[in-house]
Amino acid sequence: MKKLIKVTKSWEAILSRLPDNKCNSRIIVTTRIEHVARACSSASLEEEYYIHRVKPLQFEDAKKLFINAVFGPQQDCPEHLKDIIHKILTRCSGLPLAIVCIGRLLAGYRSPEGAVEMWTRVCNSTGSLMENNPTLDGMRHIITLSYNHLPHHLRACMMYLSLFPEDYVVDKRRLLYRWIAEGLVSEQRGLTPMEVAESYFAELVNRHMIQPSCTETLGTLMGCRVHDMMLDIIVCKALESNFVSFVGGQCRDPSYGSVRRLAIQSDDLGSSIENTNLRHVRSLTTFRPQGHRKLLDRLAEFTLLRVLDLQDCKDLQNKHMKHVCQLFLLRFLSLNGTDITKLPSQINKLQHLQALWLIGTLLIKVPESLVDLEKLEHLGFKNKHDRTILLRLPRHIRKMKALQSLYRFEFREDDAQLAEEIGDLVQLRVLNVVLNCSNCSEAKVLTELAKSMGRCSQNLCKLFLEDMHFNANNMNFLLELPSPPKFLRVLYIGGTIDRTPDWVQSLTQLVEIVFWWTNLPSDEIYGVLYKLPNLSKIILGKRCCSEDKLVASGAFKFPQLKELILGPNDGKPRVFGFEEGAMPKLETLEMNFHKEDMILDGVQHLTSLKEVRLHGWKHNSALHRAVDQLKAHSMSRHRSEQLKIIVTYF
Structure with a gap:
């Protein structure tokens, strides 16, 4: 059995609940705090503590990481910047996060005319703190510097992420619609607000301010996380400027007379929320499923609310919807994951509503009055329990x-x-x-x-x-x-x-x-799609093909194909093959094994393949054969080109 446990309580409390079953299990704890590491070690003498201290990067490795962050992979360092790069890397003390943050900050200043001056200014801004004391304080100094150098519009969008709890995977679509509803996305001629918001998101990813976390079944990057140290900084910035207020999580109680954006990160609202003036709140978000009934009963008081995000809130009932329909300035409304069964006809009073999300609810119909929402731009629905509804x-x-x-x-x-x-x-x-x-x-x-x-x-x-x-x-x-x-x-x-x-x-x-x-016949799949000049991802799901074999011929070059997903398959095809020369740019292959006689053939011909993800039942012999085949092929490659093989059991 393999488990990853996030420890949020005392180590003694966790340890007392772990079985002593003599199975030779091992527990690995990661922390930046010395006394936590010692507390989690079973040794009694200091020299016997089982602590592995991660060493900083060697200078050459740090240099490669920095150049990759600034100029891209396999690029050389310009002569006129070599001296200042050496100084910057010395001050980063081999810490990868500091190197990447500074590198992405300087990526926008690469022209020979102004680069040296700007790079010197940034280097001087870091001071000698990191060089002499590569600790948490030094890291925070570097990260704060990266944040402070963001353009104004990106700082506001970055600060907005302080609303989300630590380690929370933020859905990209949800975030972008909220940015727009809050007025954080500026108008740009020839672009829709969503296209502008997309560019903001991409810029934050490129600057390593946010971490990409997942892709959706049908495509592109759909989620992000904020590094916990970055989150600490933007939370502090947000609280200082009264940009957000919290219940639970980073801050127990709203501490301002005028709350603008309220995030509920606790099941226990406490008594302070009862005395909080809610009339100026522009955004309300709940991150816990229960404990919000008193707050929901006061929804009518949120008269200036623009964003109401009640995703997965189990306390929301049909009776609360009458209050929601009185929030006339509302622009974003998410009822995803709630148990509401009826949307009142008064929903048409929300004349400024731009996005309405009803994914994972118990609704079976929407009112005819919905068409009166003439400013609505985005509408989505999916039943929680039955996809046929x-x-x-x-x-x-x-x-x-x-x-x-x-x-x-x-x-x-x-x-x-x-x-x-x-x-x-x-x-x-x-x-x-x-x-x-x-x-x-x-x-x-x-x-x-x-x-x-x-x-x-x-x-x-x-x-x-x-x-x-x-x-x-x-x-x-x-x-x-x-x-x-x-x-x-x-x-x-x-x-x-x-x-x-x-x-x-x-x-x-x-x-x-x-x-x-x-x-479809096999030649109607690869034989047609290989001609598309920008196709980068193909997903072939259940019963996509009418034939026993689906083979990519060597003539199927697919000029941009990077990812191929062979989804759940309980029928044909049985054999998935690749001939020499096929799909020369394919980097990721994913395959589901539902039957014992499935065959994966010709993987050795995928010369650019980097990662293979396999899914199936643990005792599926076809899956095990494929794993052995992939391991053997990986070992035949140069060490730097070996495959990353991921196996997930149902």
């Missing part, structure tokens, strides 16, 4: 001209009028439609949907099409689109289709494609 869009959806994303709403055979109205939503960038009709391949609803997709094609960049009746051939309507969307970046087809639509080959901007239940 779908919401129907209300009539007159064409009134919602501002809509940019619609997630997981159903179309039935009698929804031709609704399908036609979708075409009036010309701002749509993301459309997720589920077909829920057993035999409507020639019905008017699909004819109208095809026309609407053409009318929205100028802005549509993500298209998700699912069929609840996988074998109904409803997806064949895609074969004859009158005006295909030309600028798609993500395409998901989930249902049986006779062939890959011809227009897919014209999608020069497509970076991700997903096939589930398509039941």
